Each structure stands twice: as structure tokens, then as C-alpha cells.
Amino acid sequence: MEIGVFKLGMASPADVSELQELIAGGGLDPAQVVAVIGKTEGNGGANDFTRALATKCFAEVLASARGQTPEEVQEQVAFVWSGGTEGVLSPHATVFTRSAGEAGKTGGRLALGLAMSPDLAPEEIGRMAHVEAVHQATLQALADAGISDPADVHYVQVKGPLLTPARISEAAARGAEVVTQDPNGSKPYARGAMALGVALALGEVGDADVSEAAIASRLDLFSSVASTSAGGELTKCEVLLFGNSPDAAGAFRIGHAILSDALDADAVRAAIADAGGVPEAVFAKAEASATLRGRRTTMLSDADINYERHARAAVGGVIASVTGDPAIFLSGGTEHQCPPGAAPIAVIAKVE
CATH class of the missing domain: 3.30.1330.180 (Cyanuric acid hydrolase/Barbiturase, RU B)
Incomplete structure (x- = not known):
């Protein structure tokens, strides 16, 4: 194959x-x-x-x-x-x-x-x-x-x-x-x-x-x-x-990691390292939270913007800041996908 x-x-x-x-x-x-x-x-x-x-x-x-x-x-x-x-x-x-x-x-x-x-x-x-x-x-x-x-x-x-x-x-x-x-x-x-x-x-x-x-x-x-x-x-x-x-x-391998929260850029780097090459495609999930590293957020209380849209925008920016590519497959809602508050990320990388 x-x-x-x-x-x-x-x-x-x-x-x-x-x-x-x-x-x-x-x-x-x-x-x-x-x-x-x-x-x-x-x-x-x-x-x-x-x-x-x-x-x-x-x-x-x-x-x-x-x-x-x-x-x-x-x-x-x-x-x-x-x-x-x-x-x-x-x-x-x-x-x-x-x-x-x-x-x-x-x-x-x-x-x-x-x-x-x-x-x-x-x-x-x-x-x-x-x-x-x-x-x-x-x-x-x-x-x-x-x-x-x-x-x-x-x-x-x-x-x-x-x-x-x-x-x-x-x-x-x-x-x-x-x-x-x-x-x-x-x-x-x-x-x-x-x-x-x-x-x-x-x-x-x-x-x-x-x-x-x-x-x-x-x-x-x-x-x-x-x-x-x-x-x-x-x-x-x-x-x-x-x-x-x-x-x-x-020419491709895949690796994955777990985003501990919406700011976890280290997990993005870990998924890339797990794949072992130059990132070609990134797939991740995003979850909103009422607090983030001890600070209050309005993701879950904003009546104007759906919480999933808040989360996708935030996590997308973090991932793109590491990969340099904003074409990321990122969807909201992490029910039973990693521990509560966390989210999965997978990277397909070109290795040759």
C-alpha cells in the first residue's frame, strides 16, 4: 500500500x-x-x-x-x-x-x-x-x-x-x-x-x-x-x-499527541516529532473552556459567538504559529476524545 x-x-x-x-x-x-x-x-x-x-x-x-x-x-x-x-x-x-x-x-x-x-x-x-x-x-x-x-x-x-x-x-x-x-x-x-x-x-x-x-x-x-x-x-x-x-x-508517516489545552504549542511540536518529518497535513480538535491556565474566558458565556467557533479560532492560531500553515483541519467538540479539557492532534509528515 x-x-x-x-x-x-x-x-x-x-x-x-x-x-x-x-x-x-x-x-x-x-x-x-x-x-x-x-x-x-x-x-x-x-x-x-x-x-x-x-x-x-x-x-x-x-x-x-x-x-x-x-x-x-x-x-x-x-x-x-x-x-x-x-x-x-x-x-x-x-x-x-x-x-x-x-x-x-x-x-x-x-x-x-x-x-x-x-x-x-x-x-x-x-x-x-x-x-x-x-x-x-x-x-x-x-x-x-x-x-x-x-x-x-x-x-x-x-x-x-x-x-x-x-x-x-x-x-x-x-x-x-x-x-x-x-x-x-x-x-x-x-x-x-x-x-x-x-x-x-x-x-x-x-x-x-x-x-x-x-x-x-x-x-x-x-x-x-x-x-x-x-x-x-x-x-x-x-x-x-x-x-x-x-x-x-x-513518503509519508503519521504521528500524534494530546493538546492539554488551547495554548499547548508543545503538543503540536510533539506530534510533528512523532511523525518524524516535515508537516504536510494537520488534523486536530478544539474545545472551549471557562478558564484557561488560571484565567477566565468568555468562550462558554458569549451569546454572540458559538463556543466551538471561539475554540477553533484560538487553537487554529496556536497550531499555525508552529507549522506556519493555516490550512489546518480543525473541528470543535471533544466528547470522549482525549481526557476532559484535552484534545487530539495528528500530523502527517513527509519523511523523504
Whole structure:
């Protein structure tokens, strides 16, 4: 296996010009594209339609180049978008290709495994069915990556559904009860359920500890490598698992660390060192807090700016100050993703 990594700038959620140029110039084989992870300048909420727009536009370009329909592309390519490019964050997409390659590099090289869960019913979102769907999909992605030791996994990106008004109404019409009537309020449950699914698959928590009551509540249960996002554009969960494998080839490795708080620049440097090369792509989470190193903040009490937007802007500035590159995949909400108050960060680096 050999993984290619291509970071593309975007002038708008519909901008696919750099992807088109890469394909036209022969720099990227569209048939080898397996995943796209990107940031759009939407609001990041339940009504952020920039994510669906970006998927549509990227799928149409790949469909034309691959001789497929956009629907077929979306069945074969995982699209993960996070809205919200506050502060210095720059809208962009990172495109991943996968091809055959000779192994044997010292220390292993970047490997990527993918899996998708079945569709989830509205009443399953944020509940144990959601946890189990991601649990099983993560196991499938681990096998797809050819990684046998969970210690070699450095980043598991999961994107799945949240509750929308339409889904809440549909469930009510059937007499089914959803976890909450608030679409945006369903995000912590959805993100938390998916993170616990990853933690179960990687052996970071035990089956006996995970229950419906624990979701978005028992934050002492967590994965140190999960990064989960929820959106209204999905009905199933997409799992992208990244690690290093001695059976993989190529020029990239991945490393990770834990951000102890929003100012933890040392953790950014630690993740880069763990990857062992020049940073190519950075993936992180951000969490708001009422206090930061003994000082009060207004992130959680500001009625004008959502707390997730505060956190993304702050953490994005810290990461970019270290890497020098504001094109960072950074999403909010860390339920069951690292210990409370902390957040995961992963770096893909070019090592040759």
C-alpha cells in the first residue's frame, strides 16, 4: 500500500479548480482517490450546507475523470468536511490516494483504512446503536489498513449523522423517541457515541464500561486518537483510520499527541516529532473552556459567538504559529476524545 497526500486550497466551498488542475496535469490519478478531508467556511452547525456543496462539487469532478456517476463516487470515496474557518484557518481539502507499493521502509509508512457503517435511523443517533456501528466499522478499517497492532494507529477520523428537524419529525411520525429534540444539541451525543465506538475497537475502553447513560456524560471514557464530527448531510458513519505500517510504502508517516489545552504549542511540536518529518497535513480538535491556565474566558458565556467557533479560532492560531500553515483541519467538540479539557492532534509528515 502507498498513500498519496495532496493539500488543495479552496476559494469557496464549490471551488474544485486545484483538483481539476492536478488531474489534468497528471499529478493525481483520479482512479486512486479514496478519501477527501477538508474545511469549509460554513458555520459548522446543523444547518451548514457548505459541506454538502463541497461534496457535490468534488464528486462531480471525480465522476467525470473516473467515468462514473457522482453517486458511484460517493459510494467509493469518503468525504469528510468540517465547517468553520474562523480566525486564521484557511479553507482547503486534503485528498488521499491509495495504490499498490513496495514496503520495507524503516519505521513503516502511512497506511489508510476505510469503512462505512450501515445507515442509522434517527432514534439510533447518539445511542448505543451509533456506538456499535462505529465500533464495527473501525475494526473493518483497521483490517483494511493492514494494521494489526492498535498502538500503530495515530488518527481515526469519523464523520456521521446528527439529528435534523426532518429526521426528528420522521421519527416522531413512527412513534420513535430521539435522544434530543435539539438538532445542534444532538452533536455532543453523536460525536461522543462515535468516539466511544473507536475506543472500543482499539481496546481503549472496555465493553462493560460503555452504556447509553455514559454517552456525552462519562468523559473519563475516551479514545486518544479519535476525531469525530457530525453533520446533517450524512445518514451513515464514515471511518478513516490512519497509522504507520511496515507493509506500507511511500513518503509519508503519521504521528500524534494530546493538546492539554488551547495554548499547548508543545503538543503540536510533539506530534510533528512523532511523525518524524516535515508537516504536510494537520488534523486536530478544539474545545472551549471557562478558564484557561488560571484565567477566565468568555468562550462558554458569549451569546454572540458559538463556543466551538471561539475554540477553533484560538487553537487554529496556536497550531499555525508552529507549522506556519493555516490550512489546518480543525473541528470543535471533544466528547470522549482525549481526557476532559484535552484534545487530539495528528500530523502527517513527509519523511523523504
